[in-house]
Amino acid sequence: MELIVLFLSLLGLLAIGVPVAFALLISSMIVFALLGLNPLIAVQRLSAGIDVFTLMAIPFFIFAGDLMTQTGIAARLIKVAEGVFGRIRGGLGHVDIGASMMFGAVSGSAIASVSAIGSTMIPIMEERGYDRAFSVNVTSAAAILGLIIPPSHNMIIYAAASGISISIGDLFVAGILPGLLCAAVLMVTVSIIAAKKGYPKGSFPGLGVLFVSAISALPGLMTAVIIVVGILGGVFTPTESSAVAIVYTLIIGVVVYRSLGVPQFKAAVINSAKTTSMIMLIIGSAAAFGWLLALLEAPRMLSDLILGLTNSPILIIAMVLVCLLLLGTFMDMAPLIIIVTPIFLPVMQAIGMDPVHFGIIMMLALGIGLITPPVGTVLFVASAVGKIRMEDTVRSMWPFYLALLLSLLLVAYIPQISLLLVK
């Protein structure tokens, strides 16, 4: 009964346009009152949900990503990708994917990726005869790569939400091959569409130019290496690594790229403060919401339900994938990770799945949710950057949905793709 009130009030609040963080909090408060508990506990859970040292990596990753974006790294990465992929048919589509993949490694944010890569790539693509909808499609699909390619702050949320000890270093490493796989599948998709529509090939700029652009992008790309190697080598905790990444980016931006001045720093830190408070409030409210779900024994009920229906791991994985994809279409990623991890992880562990593997599945499945309507933040931003209506973006998006779905199935059913590189 209380569970029904909890979900219905959440849906109702979301439907009338209450911000996600407040919808989670208010629906929790209602059920706290219904259960005869003091609704003030909801606020206490909210505050406790933020007061977690590991989660402090999130503002730092966001800040490092914003600073890196301000240095103008996107343009350098696009140059490298153009040198490598430009001469294939539909070259700029491949360039977009390659650049988004590298940008994912330095920023970890899909939204930053669509705005940084999209604002440069979409106009260039249109100028060279690509459909604008196609350019927006490629950019938004490729932005998802940033969630899987390490480092990714969503993986930190997952590790914190799991309630068990999952190594963030392992999660980061586990994302590498699935990220490359998705990129490859997306590139095949671009090739097929490009051949059909007769999109042009680019020209090869020559090894010398490619070498120079690679050298110029290298200091930026090193951020990702510092973070991942630093965590794996036990040099830093994830939180420390993200703070070090900020300092490193500052040095690179000021000394090497010389594109980071006081105005850029100000823009980055203000933007990060906004993004951080928005995301962390959602995380805190989701923690209060999740605490209630646990109190009402929702995780146990759902796992009994699923395990009672079938004991075939293949079917159970399929059911969880469908749930994740459906939930992802109308909820944002961070609150979903906090809420569904304690619900689904025990089920997946019961069928013998590695928690690291499940983490990667969740990143990809919920990532796809970011580019599907009705609630697809990345899709909104990409459509806004491309100055095109969201409906028009979605109409031609299906080959990319199929491609990502195929990647998701491969990643879900072949654990080695995620776990091969993990010790």
Place this chain on the structure above:
Amino acid sequence: MRSFLDRLAQLAVVFGALCLTVMTAIITYQVVARYVFNSSPAWSERLSLVLLAYLVFFGAAAGVRLGFHICITAIRDAMPGPVASVFISATHILVAAAGLVILLAGFQLTTTLWEFAIPSLGIPRGLALLPLPVCGGMIILFSIANLIGLGPEEQAEAA
């Protein structure tokens, strides 16, 4: 009034940005201290978490004014004008109500825990919770302003 509210929200964001900068410096110092001076400061993680609370709650309150909280407007946008404006007003009232609970709970938590010290910092535990009632108060202020037509300029034009 409008410009006062705008300035208050911007000030809250700038304060949050300042907290973020100091947090970065503290955690970087922690790494340096461990490798260079061979000793990790006991206060660094705790202090950064206190600053994080200030950053998040001040920023979250400002977000009500500056409108950067994520919300789903697809359904509201599809409604005829009068229904949509009822939805918008209801949203402001509900957010104000949540602000009120945050204010009351935050006040209670802050005062109750004021006499306990955070061991590694020696400051009252209540100081770490102080952003809650302040945030609650600002949320109420900003939501009521939105409700009675004192919202930010763009919103006033749209309405």
